[in-house]
Amino acid sequence: MAGAGAEAAGGLAAVSSCPPAPAVSVLAKRADFLRAASARRQPAPGFLLQARRRGAGELAQGIRVGFTCSKKIGNAVTRNRAKRRLRALARALLPDHGRDGWDYVLVGRPEATVSRPFAQMLAELESALARIHLDKRPPDPRAVPPRPAERRP
Numbered sequence: 001m002a003g004a005g006a007e008a009a010g011g012l013a014a015v016s017s018c019p020p021a022p023a024v025s026v027l028a029k030r031a032d033f034l035r036a037a038s039a040r041r042q043p044a045p046g047f048l049l050q051a052r053r054r055g056a057g058e059l060a061q062g063i064r065v066g067f068t069c070s071k072k073i074g075n076a077v078t079r080n081r082a083k084r085r086l087r088a089l090a091r092a093l094l095p096d097h098g099r100d101g102w103d104y105v106l107v108g109r110p111e112a113t114v115s116r117p118f119a120q121m122l123a124e125l126e127s128a129l130a131r132i133h134l135d136k137r138p139p140d141p142r143a144v145p146p147r148p149a150e151r152r153p
Contacts, residue, residue, distance in 0.1 A: 023061075023063070042129075047086060078114055
């Protein structure tokens with residue numbers, strides 16, 4: 001029956017020309033969380049996004065993401081709800097907006113992560129990902145070709 005629709009459309013099956021989204025896996029080791037915490041940060045009203053590009057010596061394929069909510073968030077029920085919301089955000093946006101070879105950590109904020117409208121948090125994560133991937137560092141002066149020396153008469 002699935003083939004009947006393809007035959008009616010001229011015998012061609014639909015093929016996507018987009019490259020497949022990178023796989024998303026979960027950070028599990030404390031060392032990975034600590035490395036992400038010392039890298040780039042992008043605050044948002046509902047959460048804090050930490051991100052880093054994995055080094056040359058590390059497995060650099062796929063997107064890895066971690067979630068953390070401290071006891072400042074509330075009791076176990078509240079922390080688990082906050083983490084569920086952060087996982088849903090990551091599932092919705094990281095395959096399309098995350099970069100292959102990067103680690104991301106979403107840190108919950110007291111009150112905001114649980115009570116903020118989900119659509120608003122989606123927009124905040126999309127914006128935070130865009131800002132975190134901007135390279136704000138000035139170019140390496142060694143990479144800029146030197147200016148030609150001026151001639152004196």
